[in-house]
Amino acid sequence: MNNKRAVILVSGGLDSTTVLAMARSEGYQCYTLSFDYGQRHRAELVAADRVSEALGDVEHKVVKLNLDSIGGSALTDTSIDVPEEETGGIPITYVPARNTVFLSIALGWAEVLGANDIFIGVNAVDYSGYPDCRPEYVAAFEAMANLATRAGVEGNKLTIHAPLMDMGKDEIITAGVALGVDYSLTVSCYQATEEGLACGRCDSCRLRREGFVAAGVEDPTRYLP
Template identity: 65%
Template sequence: MREENNAGAKPAVILLSGGLDSITVLALAQQQGFVCHALSFDYGQRHNAELEAARNIASHYQVAAHKVINLGLSSIGGSALTDAKIDVPTSPQTGIPVTYVPARNTIFLAFALGWAEVLQAHDVFIGVNAVDYSGYPDCRPEFIKAFQDMANLGTKAGVEGHKIQIHTPLISFSKAQIIQQGMALGVDYAATVSCYSADAEGRACGVCDACRLRAAGFAAAGVADPTRYRPH
């Protein structure tokens, strides 16, 4: 990984989960000339396969730095992704599903905001999507706008006139459009893990909400699905 920013290039913090959306955002930010600092979270999720994918992606893209922050959201639970007593659904749900992690994007963006201030970066990228998604309230444009308003009210950078911009380049894209965008950027989606219940080798279950949305996206984009599925 690069240790120093490129002269004259702008630093940015990229939230990197290791999934399909976040790798696309990283590729987009690099194409736009940002020096990317990737931020991932070990928040007590069911598996580490996505984090391992994030590490490999960060290395492949030679980001300036990659931090993995331990949060331990499993200590409060409340989500099928952080509480072993709640099963991950294997069929479509109505309303906000049990895979919603309470306040997750608020927490993630708060850490990204703090690191951006330290880096004197004015740009934070997150791969939220409000089209083909699971209905999480913290993926909506209204939430992002509210967070950005708060960020510029509650930071030294914002108060001193160095406004921080939260970039959501995929927010109005379908999964198929995201995949097509990524393919145009040369993204290797085989390197990503999206499954809520991936095994230790990163193989997907094929039946959770994330797997269904991902598979439908590849089908609609007319792109062969590179996901590794575990045998059933």
């Protein structure tokens, strides 16, 4: 039996779904992890479960957090409008410390499972300016993980994989299509309806649409009329 296990952070969006397909193609038993963290675009949780099942995960776990209790982001505070135009600097859709919290919980589950690998779909090309999507951040977290865990101290090196880090959205889509990903199952919109219909105007929708155009792949996204 294959004991090559990995924890995959899965949001239900395009990038993390592609990463799940990549991990599976590398022979990992995939344990997918999602977060109900108070996000306004909750259709992504349904999509995360859908893509996890479609891509043959071993187990899909949803951890409930309350990042909305601290606010500070248009994705967790409904009093802050989701921007529909490009803005300079770090956008208001940045969720404070989100990837650090998510990776920390993934790290704990990986130790429980005896998994030495964690996959995350962060990207430094089309990353919307988020500081926790940079290669320096991933390298720093991996170093911390190997200092802070029993697994790391006992010589079972933990690796944080970010295979999309240097890929454009079109390259990500092309890679996913080659691996058989059905992108109609995914939801990327920051303000998707409960049914998963995308607004077509937010930054995430813009990057997604441009990616499909550049890849020459038909966009399967269901947009609001």
